[in-house]
Amino acid sequence: MALARQTIERLQLGLALTRLRTQAKKSQGEAGAVIGRTPGRISQVENGKGGLGVDELTKLLDFYGAHGRERETILALGAAARRRAPRRGYVDNLPEPFQRLAELQAAATRVRWYECGVIPGLVQSKDYVRALMALSNSIYWSDSESETAERTAFRLDHQRRVFETGAAKRIEIVFTEDSLDNVIGDGSVMRGQVLHLLQLLESYPALDIGVVPAGTPDNPALGGGLVVLDFAHSTPVGFATSLHGPAPYYDQPEDVEPMRRIFARVKELALSRADTRALLIGRIKEGT
Incomplete structure (x- = not known):
C-alpha cells in the first residue's frame, strides 16, 4: 500500500502519538494490536507517513489514557491529517x-x-x-x-x-x-x-x-x-x-x-x- 504524502499535520500527529505512547509505556506492537494493525503501520503513522481512521485513533487514545483538551486536539489533528486537498500553508489554530x-x-x-x-x-x-x-x-x-x-x-x-x-x-x-x-x-x-x-x-x-x-x-x-x-x-x-x-x-x-x-x-x-x-x-x- 502506498504511503500517504507527508504533511505537517501528519508529522505533528505522529509526534504527538509517539509522545503519548512513550508516556503510557506501550510498545508499537501493543498499540498495533489494539487497532488490528502491524507495528510497522504504527511506525509509519508516528513518522508522519500514514494516517488513521477516526475509530482507530479513538481506540489508541483510549489505550494511551489521553483525556480532555489534549485528546480533543489530537482528534482534530487526525481530521486535518486525513484531508487530501492540496494547500500551500497550514495555520495551527488548535490549543497549545x-x-x-x-x-x-x-x-x-x-x-x-x-x-x-x-x-x-x-x-x-x-x-x-x-x-x-x-x-x-x-x-x-x-x-x-x-x-x-x-x-x-x-x-x-x-x-x-x-x-x-x-x-x-x-x-x-x-x-x-x-x-x-x-x-x-x-x-x-x-x-x-x-x-x-x-x-x-x-x-x-x-x-x-x-x-x-x-x-x-x-x-x-x-x-x-x-x-x-x-x-x-x-x-x-x-x-x-x-x-x-x-x-x-x-x-x-x-x-x-x-x-x-x-x-x-x-x-x-x-x-x-x-x-x-x-x-x-x-x-x-x-x-x-
Whole structure:
C-alpha cells in the first residue's frame, strides 16, 4: 500500500502519538494490536507517513489514557491529517501550538532560526524567558501568574529537549544586534543573556550563533522571523514567527526554498561564530 504524502499535520500527529505512547509505556506492537494493525503501520503513522481512521485513533487514545483538551486536539489533528486537498500553508489554530512546534524542533536534525530585535527562543536565558513572559502577561493572555509560570517552564523544558534529547542535530541561530540592546527585564537580565549565549557556545560545539551587526545594509529579513527545520526522513518544514496569534507552517518547496534562501542570506550578513563570540565578550567588558 502506498504511503500517504507527508504533511505537517501528519508529522505533528505522529509526534504527538509517539509522545503519548512513550508516556503510557506501550510498545508499537501493543498499540498495533489494539487497532488490528502491524507495528510497522504504527511506525509509519508516528513518522508522519500514514494516517488513521477516526475509530482507530479513538481506540489508541483510549489505550494511551489521553483525556480532555489534549485528546480533543489530537482528534482534530487526525481530521486535518486525513484531508487530501492540496494547500500551500497550514495555520495551527488548535490549543497549545507551541507544544507541537517544540516537538517538531526536538525531532529535527537541523534547526535554522532567525529573529530581528529579539533573542530566539532556543537560546534565551532563564531570566530572559521569565522577563519576556512576565511582560506578556495580561497582554497576550488574560492576567494569570500561573499561566506565566507554566509558559516559562515550558520554554525552558523546550530548550532542554531540543539540545539534550534525540539524535545529534545542527542548530544555527542568527539574530540582529539590536536584540542585545532591546532591554527585556533590566540591565542585569540582558547581561545574563549575553553570558548565557557565551556558555551555550562553549557547551555545544554544533551550535552556531551569528549576530547581524547594527547598520548592516540590505538585510532581506528586517522586521521578521523564521524557523526552517530539516528531518532525517521527512520533508523540510518552514515556520514564520509572528507577534501574536497562530503562525503559519509551510512544507511545499515553493514556500520552504525561499525561506532557506532568506536564512542563507542573513547567515552571510552575520558575524562568524568566532567573531560573534568576540562581540559578546566585548559587550560583557563594556558592562552591557
